[in-house]
Amino acid sequence: MGKINAVRGTRDLLPPDTALWNFVEDTVRDVFRAYNFQEIRTPIFESTELFARGVGEETDIVSKEMYTWEDRAGKASDQLLEMLENIRETLGGSTEETLKYISSSKAQIEAEKWKAQSLTLRPENTAGIVRAYIEHKMWDRGLNKFFSIGPMFRRERPQKGRYRQFYQIDAEIIGPPSAGSESPARDAEILELLATLLDRVGIKDWTLELNSVGCPNDRVKFNEALRKALEPVVNKMCADCQRRATTNPLRVFDCKVPEDQPIIEKLPRISHFLDEPCSKHFEEVKGILKAVGVDFVENDRLVRGLDYYTRTAFEFTHGALGAQKAILGGGRYDGLSEALGGPAAPGIGFAIGEDRLVLSLSKSTEEATRTPDVYIAPLGEGMNREAARLARELRRSEKDLVVELGDESFRLKKSFEAADKVKARYILIVGENEVKADAFALKHLASGKQVTVPRAELAARISSK
Ligand code: HAM
Secondary structure, three states: OOOOOOOOOOOOOOOOHHHHHHHHHHHHHHHHHHOOOEEOOOOOEEEHHHHHHHHHOOOHHHHHOOOEEEEEOOHHHHHHHHHHHHHHHHOOOOOHHHHHHHHHHHHHHHHHHOOEEEEEEOOOOHHHHHHHHHHOOHHHHOOEEEEEEEEEEOOOOOEOOEOOEEEEEEEEEEOOHHHOOOOHHHHHHHHHHHHHHHHHHOOOOEEEEEEEOOOHHHHHHHHHHHHHHHOOOHHHOOHHHHHHHHHOHHHHHHOOOHHHHHHHHOOOOHHHHOOHHHHHHHHHHHHHHHHHOOOOEEOOOOOOOOOOOEEEEEEEEEHHHOOOOEEEEEEEOOOHHHHOOOOOOOEEEEEEEHHHHHHHOOOOHHHHOOOOOEEEEEOOOOHHHHHHHHHHHHHHOOOOOOEEEOOOOOOHHHHHHHHHHOOOOEEEEEOHHHHHHOEEEEEEOOOOOEEEEEHHHHHHHHHOO
């Protein structure tokens, strides 16, 4: 039989690499705690319409990259059908009309049952979080500060730093305008948090690229100017751009076709179309960033690949990543809640590509891996029980020890080899004599130094390095 491998664009994250992932996730959880963000977990699949309306039909993500399928309405109608069948049976002898009514209901439910619902594996998490905000009426809580960590799915061409299942660390601040959700202070807070977070995981050479993409007001004028500028050149552009030029000209900036770049370079920029409130908002964001000492560069070509953005938009890039240099991206989405049928709820957030973050780390897997403090080697028949007792004591001690446990069938030499293999610091010999004396031979593997330690002192001795 042929062997089965992981699907193209997906991958297994294995130890020791997973130690780096754990290091990243532990660190970001600490940072989120310091900024008072709380975890939210939303489903991995949602109705397709959420992304079509939230992210935008014309975006590459929605038009080309989603994993979408038709799902049967299924269970509820199955239950209903069963109920009707029970009723029909118990009513066996009753009037013809009741039976007819039940039969026609059954037929209707049967038809409904096969009605498909379009579902999609989430390509991003902002739309899902805003959906949850609306569904659970979370405006009552004032300003919500959420974070989430989990897999996303996009059918992109796989390469280094680009996968079909990848992981995002996402954060969103969302709430009613009365809670201050629109304030530039929130934008600056999010950006300063990111600078801190990258410092804490040890990523130094990042660049924050910052832009304001304005509000719907500015967008009307900007789109008009874009359409006008595109008119004489659009026939020289790729098929996607030709379509975008009429449907959603802003998306022309997503184009990656090299031949189109000189044309795109000359197009008007959103920065010239910002109205007074949007300019002021942007100035204030930049002002706070300067005050707190977070460096940034302005990039007025940065429009981001999702339609919900308003005002502040940003990316953090890192040279080590090559072509896929965006470690993270985000921005403001003041109209998204309304587009999804909710109340006004301005918001701002970001998503870090965790795969890319891990690729950019300077920390090695060895540095991130915690190896055993001690390897317990039971020596001879009956010693597994004694070793298990000792392991339990040491693992439950307050010294936070990592304990590896061997097997009594191993000869001493094999135990030493096993202890070496897991890179244990000490080996602890549990033989009959040791058990009788209630004191154990503890050998430091690097120096070869061996001491006999009474049971009660073992945890302290092992943890003292
Ligand atoms: P995005 O720019 O589409 O934004 O994705 C954010 C980050 O996810 C990217 O910068 C990149 O690091 C990572 N990423 C995207 N696609 C892939 C892939 N195929 N393989 C590996 N990493 C990838 C969003 O998703 C928005 N929801 C961000 C946001 C949150 N805006 C506001 N709030």
